[in-house]
Amino acid sequence: MHNYPYLANRAKGYIKYKLERFRSKLSDNQQQEMMIPFAVGLSDKDIENLTIYMNEFVPEDSKNRYDDSFHTHGHGGS
């Protein structure tokens, strides 16, 4: 089985472009044809929301990097 693509933090323009193409029943390879039935029902607003969601998505294992309550201790050396 072909791998599923990694979508988090991908460029918004790219995700939007792909979803609009899938919605128009266009795909670049056979794996991507699977996306067409999911995309045909999407509105422009849906595509915009999905695009923002995927672009800003923070995977569970890197949440610390975005946690504003996280502090280091000491003065940091130099």
Ligand code: HEM
């Ligand atoms: C919110 C739901 C989903 C969104 C927003 C989404 C979005 C995308 C996007 C943007 C791509 C293009 C990626 C690229 O060109 O690298 C893609 C490809 C693909 N998606 Fe989805 N997808 C969704 C759900 C699903 C589901 C439910 C499946 C399968 C059950 C699926 C299977 C695939 C496959 C097989 C590809 C092609 C991978 C490849 O070309 O290598 N997607 N999807």
